[in-house]
Amino acid sequence: MAAETGLPGIPRVDTTALERELRSAVSGEVRFDEGSRGAYATDSSNYRQVPIAVVVPRTPEDGATAIRTCREHDAPVLSRGGGTSLGGQCANVAVVIDWTKYCDSLLSVDPHERTCVVEPGLVLDDLNRALGRHGLRFGPQPSTHSHCSIGGMIGNNSCGASAQRYGKTVDNIRRLEVLTYGGLRCWLGPLTESELESTIAEGGEVGRIHQELRDLRDRYRAEIQASYPDIPRRVSGYNLDSLLRPDGLDAAGLLVGSEGTLATVLRAELELVPTVPYKALVVLGYDDIVTAADAVPDVLAELNPLILEAVGPELVHFIREEGLFEDSLELLPEGSGWLFVQTGGESVEQADEGVDRLLSGLGKSREEHDVAVSDDPDREERMLKAREAGLAATADPPDMPESWPGWEDSAVPPDRLGDYLRDLLALFDEFGYERPALYGHFGHGCLHVRIPFRLKSGPGVATYRGFVEHAADLVASHGGSLSGEHGDGQARGELLVRMFGTETVRAFGELKGIFDPDNRMNPGKVVAPYRADENLRLGSDYRPWHPETFLGYPDDHADFHQGVMRCVGIGNCRSSTGGVMCPSYRATGEEKHSTRGRARLLFEMMRGNEDSPITNGWRSEAVMESLDLCLSCKGCKSDCPTGVDMATYKAEFLAQHYRHRLRPASHYSLGWMPVLAQVARFAPHLVNTVLHAPGIAGVGKRLAGVTPHREAPEFARHGFQDQWLRRGSAEPSPGDDDAVVLWPDTFTNHFEPHIARAAVRVLEAAGFRVAVPTEPVCCGLTWISTGQLGIAGRVLRRTLRVLRPWIEAGTPVVGIEPSCTAVFRSDTRDLFPHDEEAARVRAHFLTLAEALTDHAPNELSRSVPDTEALVQTHCHQHAVLGFSADRTIMRRAGLHPEVLDSGCCGLAGNFGFERGHYDVSMACAEHALLPALRNTDPEGLVLADGFSCRTQIAHGSRHRARHLAEVLDPERKPLR
Structure with missing residues (x-):
């Protein structure tokens, strides 16, 4: 087989021979499969290029071996970090080297010199957590700090x-260990003129490179000085200004921001800065975003802030409409454009003094309606969420067409920003683009914006090209840079001549020739680039497949494809801490097992073009493999900034993939658990004996597709509904003011009825009269999670009929199992998007805590005063139901909860019981839950409302x- 590279001068690659030799030479992972190639086909940009292969090296040396092998086969190479680039620099027809899975070590720290040495795959937040004990951090912090890698930051010159306060990445690099395509491996850094002479005199490849760099500097000195704008956010082009040091040159600084087109970074020595212990934030309101831009020079004249950010009114509108960080908006002062100014110091007083100095210099005070001040870290974080929500809120904004990158981070001198914005707004009008949301790093004159380019039609693509050409001329006329943060890649590569002129762009080409004369390092980016309207992920030939589906996708125009398109590659699903998303990525470190990777494969599946690696639609085994480790935790539904709901997409795919086909055994044994539970209630002791009998149980697990590492939960001797019938007390009638219906979910009803009995007593103590359905009912969860959506729909229809008298009367229904409650609150909308009865159920289905906080006739007493509790929140509660009512009830009861921000417990209903999932299930639990349990007194109180969570806790710890x-x-019985 041969891969077509698509660029002149780069031959076709014999992929069969390349794969054979890579597998022989590289100890890491070598992947030529369609799933891996599809997952890496794009970044966060408008561009898409399917790679030749993906290599995941185990060490920097392993990566060097992979590149040497690629050189022997004349195969292009692309080094990749977090894959969040907006210019297309992380997509190419090349062998992708993904450093992030294994090459992520902090190798050394020198607190005295304030330096450290790292491998390229180390994530910024992980680095800063490790540096925190030294009171140090790496200065630049892009919004992707939870998942961007240091290597990627070096490649993009991130800001x-x-x-x-701290400058760009280039301002914080001491030295780089690099590898060229030709095989040179060495450390590069700043050299004085005498050191440069000595290095050249030593000869060899290092001497040659430095001699040619010196010659390039001397030939183009005047052009570099004339064409490089004197602004803080010039990221476009190569850093030829690093050759113009007062004494010598800096080859490491030269390579920062080169987007992997010159050399590969194997290790980096970073310069560090002290952490700022105390911060204060002031938000200033203005009449509009342009007026806010005009005020930036006045702010900078008063102080050197830690940050100086801006948010415009359209962004605030989008955030409010999309329900993102809405509490942040309540903290904004009056205005229709805002500046966020953060100061800091060694004490609260120092941080506040900066705020007061600023306000005094601006002739303002803290009491004015257009001023909001905070030195409370939690409040500051909430206020800054409005700014950080920018990319998510503008990706698919309400009241506007889809918006795209392409001109998202231009930068000008801060004192010309207001004039630039006026001209840019006029350019939007000239090209017929609805006014997009403006925000950005205004203290550096850097503007962020996603524009409603029409990239699905020929005329739309032509208009896009015309706009970026005019915009490039506009920003150059203001003395600015095409890119102030995200680099050039393909989006701006061919526009660089409009900013720098032909002579400086010629110097870029000569620099490329010094390091990569054969053009094999990320070819077609920056130098000799693809056109800006080439390799588009959409484009005029975009013909996506729009199949009929089982689910309705009411938030995505009833279109599964539109749901998949929610993923714009932000990559929050690749974070290592905080929130729920994405447990399978955290357990595996695999792109294709992240929410983003799965969305990319579904996009490829539906692309509808012949060049997609996914060619067999719903039958794709590559997509099936990727989705197999999705826990259906729904964490992405809440934690993904654009609301990707992979659990729902997985259910749809499973339904289609196995349509008219035999399913895995676990889909029958676990998916039909509610039916088995109904059967078991007639002889629970016998069923339990069989399920746990030596020999028989093992055979049964193999036949059922269940892992041998799990014990089946025991059925209760008497189910809750049976106990309720024997109770024989009078029930309330539908519509009674004090009536509630307690939902008898399968798990509580058949396995842990004591919890339902406790819930009855709690509700009755709160003044409710409780009713319970006495006939078999089910939410259909196990059929939904295994993709048996037709059956799930029928089960839910029957359940809705049972609940109809209560719901029509407005009686609340209380769920005590979060996953089942979430079905009624969320999945019913996907299954029955236009059904009014389902909508009424959604409106009246409550958690126990919600019923007690918002509807209870009586106030509960402090039942467990001053008791510490470790709390594991069920994923579906985090993602769908919310947890604020639970916190309120816990406080009222006297609990002091430590709520784990831990992600999924790892069991996730049927997932952790299925054969082949056990290791991942336990790895998810080891992320935070099990370590926290090991650090908790075995007699201490542990709270977990989810049946799966309690089962996993019992399996992996000594706690109940x-x-x-x-x-x-x-x-209750004593808690201790």
């Missing part, structure tokens, strides 16, 4: 809000977790 109902139960 972020903190660059206002309790449901909130057990803790609040007025007849």
Whole structure:
């Protein structure tokens, strides 16, 4: 087989021979499969190029071996970090080297010199957490700090809000260990003129490179001085200004921001800065975003802030409409354009003094309506969320067409920003683009914006090209840079001549020739680039498949494809801490097992073009493999900034993939659990005996597709519904003011009925009269999670009929199993998007805590005063139901909860029981839950409302977790 590279001068690659030799030479992972290639086919940009292969090296030396092998086969190479680039520099027809899975070590720290040495795959937040004990950090902090890698930051010359104080990445690099395509491996850094002479005199490849760099500098000195704008956010082009040091040159600085087109970084020595212990934030309101830009020079004249950011009114509107960080908006002062100014110091007083100095210099005070001040870190974080929500809120904005990158980070001198914005707004009008949301790093004159380019039609693509050409001329006329943060890649590569002129662009080509004369390092980017309207992910030939689906996708115009398109590559699903998303990525470190990777494969599946690696639609085994490790935790539904709901997409795919086909055994054994539970209630002791009998149980697990590492939960001797019938007390009628219906979910009903009994007592103590459905009912969860959507729909229809009298009367229904409650609150909308009965159920289905906080006739007593509790939140509660009511009830009861921000417990319903998932399931639990349990007193209180969570806790620790109902139960047993 041969891969077509698509660029003149680069031959076709014999992929069969390349794969054979890579597998022989590289100890890491070598992938030529369609799933891996599809997952890496794009970044966060408008561009798409399917790679030749993906290599995941185990060490920097392993990566060097991979590149040497590629050189022997004349194969292009692309080094990749977090894959969030907006210019297309992380997509290419090349062998992708992904450094992030294994090459992520902090190798050394010198606190005295404030330096450290790192491998390229180390994530910025992970680095800063490790440096925190030294009181140090790496200065630049882009918004992707939770998942961007240091190697990627070096490749893009990343900045972020903190660059206002600490500069760009290039300003914080001491030395780089690099590898050229030709095989030179060495450390590069700044050299004085005498050191440069000595290096040249030593000869060899290092001497040659430095001699040619010196000659390039001397030939183009005047052009570099004339064409490089004197602004803080010039990221476009190569850093030829690093050759113009007062004494010598800096080859490491030259390579920063070169986007992997010159050499590969194997290790880096970074310069560090002290952490700022105390911060204060002031938000200033203005009449509009342009007026806010005009005020930037006045702010900078008063102080050197930590950050100086801006948010415009359109962005605030989008955030409010999309429900993103809405509480942040409540903290904004009056205005229709805002500047966020953060100061800092060694004390609260120092941080506040900066705020007061600024306000005094601007003739303002803290009491004015257009001023909001905070030195509370939590409040500051909430206020800054409005700014950080920018990319998510503008990706698919309400009231506007889809918006795209392409001109998202231009930068000008800060004192010309207001004039630039006026001209840019006029250019939007000239090209017929609805006014997009403006925001950005205004202290550095850097503007962020996503524009409603029409990239799905020929005329739309032509208009896009015309716009970026005019915009490039406009920013150059203001003395600015095409890119102030995200680099050039393909989006701006061919426009560089409009900013720098032909002579400096010629120097770029000569620099490329010094390091990569054969054009094999990320070819077609920056130098001799692809056109800006080439290799588009959409484009005029975009013909996506729009299949009929089982689910309705009401938030995506009833279109599965539109749901998949929600993923714009932000990459929050690749974070290592905080929130729920994405447990399988955290367990595996695999792109194709991240939410983004799965969305990319689904996009390829539906692309509808012949060049996609995914060619067999719903039957694709590559997509099936990627989705197999999705826990359906729904964490992405809440934690993904654009609301990707991979659990729903997985259910749809499974339904289509196995349509008219035999399913895995676990889909029958676990998917049909509610039916088995109904059968087991007639002889639970016998069923339990069979399920746990030596020999028989093992055979049964193999036949059922269940992992041998799990014990089947035991059926209760008497189910809750049976106990309720024997209770024989009078029930309320539908519509009674004090009535509630307690939902008897399968798990509580058949396995842990004592929790339902406790919930009844809690509700009755709160003044409710409780009713319970007595006939078999189910939410259909196990059929949904295994993609048996037709059956799930029928089960839910029957359930809705049972609940109809209560729902029509407005009686609340209380769920005590979060996953089942989430079905009624969320999945019913996907299954029955236009059904009014389902909508009424969604409106009246409550968690136990919600019923107690918002509807209870009586106030609960402090049942467990001054009790510490470790709390594991169920993923579906985090993603769908919310947890604020639970926190309120816990406080009222006297609990002091430590709520784990831990992600999924790893069991996730059927997932952790299925054969082949056990290792990943336990790795998810080891992320935070099990370590926290090991650090908790075995007699201490552990709360977990989810049946899966309690089961995993019992399996992996010595603790028995309790449901909130057990803790609040007025007849509870002692908790300790």
